[in-house]
Amino acid sequence: MREVYVKRALVPTRLGAAEYAVNPYAGCGHCCAYCYAPYVTRDPDFCAVRVRRNLPSVLDRELRRARMGRILVGTVTDAYQEAEDRCRVTRLALEVIAKRGFPATILTKSALFVRDADLIARIPGAEVGVTVTSLEGWEEYEGGSDPAERIEALKSLPGGVIRYLFLGPILKGRTERDLREIMDLAADAGISYVLVDRLRLKEGMREKLMATALKDAVDAPLSYYRDVAMRAARMGRERGMRVEALF
Numbered sequence: 001m002r003e004v005y006v007k008r009a010l011v012p013t014r015l016g017a018a019e020y021a022v023n024p025y026a027g028c029g030h031c032c033a034y035c036y037a038p039y040v041t042r043d044p045d046f047c048a049v050r051v052r053r054n055l056p057s058v059l060d061r062e063l064r065r066a067r068m069g070r071i072l073v074g075t076v077t078d079a080y081q082e083a084e085d086r087c088r089v090t091r092l093a094l095e096v097i098a099k100r101g102f103p104a105t106i107l108t109k110s111a112l113f114v115r116d117a118d119l120i121a122r123i124p125g126a127e128v129g130v131t132v133t134s135l136e137g138w139e140e141y142e143g144g145s146d147p148a149e150r151i152e153a154l155k156s157l158p159g160g161v162i163r164y165l166f167l168g169p170i171l172k173g174r175t176e177r178d179l180r181e182i183m184d185l186a187a188d189a190g191i192s193y194v195l196v197d198r199l200r201l202k203e204g205m206r207e208k209l210m211a212t213a214l215k216d217a218v219d220a221p222l223s224y225y226r227d228v229a230m231r232a233a234r235m236g237r238e239r240g241m242r243v244e245a246l247f
């Protein structure tokens with residue numbers, strides 16, 4: 001696997017309720033068909049993951065001087081993709097974040113974060129979320145652990161760590177089919193809140209998706225996404241979870 005060296009580790013972000021983003025890898029081996037990160041990063045080799053080997057030491061230097069703020073770990077990569085099992089760059093970055101006392105939010109499609117449960121618990125205000133789009137047939141268009149296992153893995157986190165679900169992108173014909181079961185699993189795993197998002201098409205994505213198993217999900221109208229989000233909100237209320245739509 002290729003290694004790359006970075007000059008900066010901490011990137012300001014306007015994504016959600018966080019001030020910074022940290023991405024321990026360039027690209028992402030999960031290579032999800034609906035991923036728009038290759039378009040945002042303009043990375044033609046996005047699916048060929050590269051290890052940012054010196055990121056933890058650069059991050060340590062930057063956090064010494066940075067204004068306090070929440071750090072999102074994994075915004076244009078999955079910090080717990082397969083490479084992390086061997087490379088441990090995410091683990092080293094989290095050790096730095098814990099040492100410097102910054103709050104952090106992790107979002108992943110992998111159950112590998114279980115390995116770092118004790119370390120994550122040392123991060124103030126730590127939040128861990130798993131992304132789920134559906135429970136069946138997901139291997140055709142996304143990477144990561146089995147979605148039910150992703151949710152189940154949240155149970156291994158110590159009580160002080162907030163757990164959340166990222167339900168998205170909503171995929172027509174798939175997400176609504178599995179919605180009730182996903183929300184049941186989420187409630188059982190002690191999830192506090194659910195973020196819901198629609199499929200977002202960057203320029204050039206539509207053509208690419210039309211050649212995949214997701215071709216029927218490409219042209220779903222906004223009313224469809226609103227309907228699924230409303231159903232998720234109702235199920236969330238019934239199960240004691242806050243649900244927020246991001247569109």
Ligand code: SF4
Pocket residue numbers: 028029030031032034035036037075076077078109142143
């Ligand atoms: S896990 Fe996230 S960053 Fe990685 S390919 Fe999938 S959507 Fe993109």
